[in-house]
Amino acid sequence: MPIPKTSSYEFKEHLISLGLQEGQNLAIHSNMTTFGKLERGVENAYHIIRSVIGEKGTIVVPTYTTDLSKGEAYDPKTSPAQNMGVFSNYILNREGSVRTPSPLQSHAIEGPLKDKLLKANHNHSMGPGSIFEIMLHENFDLLLLGCSFHEGATFIHHVEASVGVSYRKWLNLKRKVVCPNGSIKQVTIRYYGLTKNSGLKTDLKTIQCLLQDSGSCLLVSINHGASRIISLKTLFEDTSRLLSEQPNILMVPEQNE
Secondary structure, eight states, X not given: OOOOEEOHHHHHHHHHHTTOOTTOOEEEEEOGGGGOEETTHHHHHHHHHHHHHOTXXXXXXXXXXXXXXXXXXXXXXXXXXXXXXXXHHHHHTSTTOEEOOOSSSXXXXXXXXXXXXXXXXXXXXXXXXXXXXXXXXXXXXXXXETOOHXXXXXXXXXXXXXXXXXXXXXEEEEEEEEOTTSOEEEEEEEEEEEOTTOOEEXXXXXXXXXXXXXXXXXXXXXXXXXEEEEEHHHHHHHHHHHHHHXXXXXXXXXXXX
């Protein structure tokens, strides 16, 4: 199958179809391979996004390091993002962006809200005080650029932590972090993980379809895939409601493929 091509014009029209507008704050998870051969690459994609949302919009991308080797210290300056894609890496390495000090779920931030987001409790990977809570209060939208909920709706785990689902519990994880002065300190990260032997695994297909069918989440197709966008406020409210109605809506039996 030939690799699809996406022109700058097509990419910009895709963003406009998703409703992007000036001043919008975006949490972006991405799979740029969906766009095939994108004209002038990821740097051009960034500049097109900026041309739509302007300089007043803040961009946040995941730069997670959940699989650091045992005992390895997380260095916000040098630890590479793990399997987060080329767009996240581009923002991470862009002059003027900042990276949060969380050794599990760090984020790279570019834009006027970066100082406010850096004030989050980065030892809380999600839940009260976390960067997810601040993004919710600052009216961010989740842009799944060329990807699905399964690939990028990490915010849903923040909802689970806020609701207090029965199949997850708070874990205290010990990690090492390199400080700005080069010293290494041990921190305790509060992480809301699956309980052992729950027999369940995460499956976000059902809730993705429900939110798309209801109109809460907008889907726009392109090439062999699609992008999705939903406000974090709507995602929080709708997911909380669905969890109250169907407590295991985000889970399936572990043996199911």
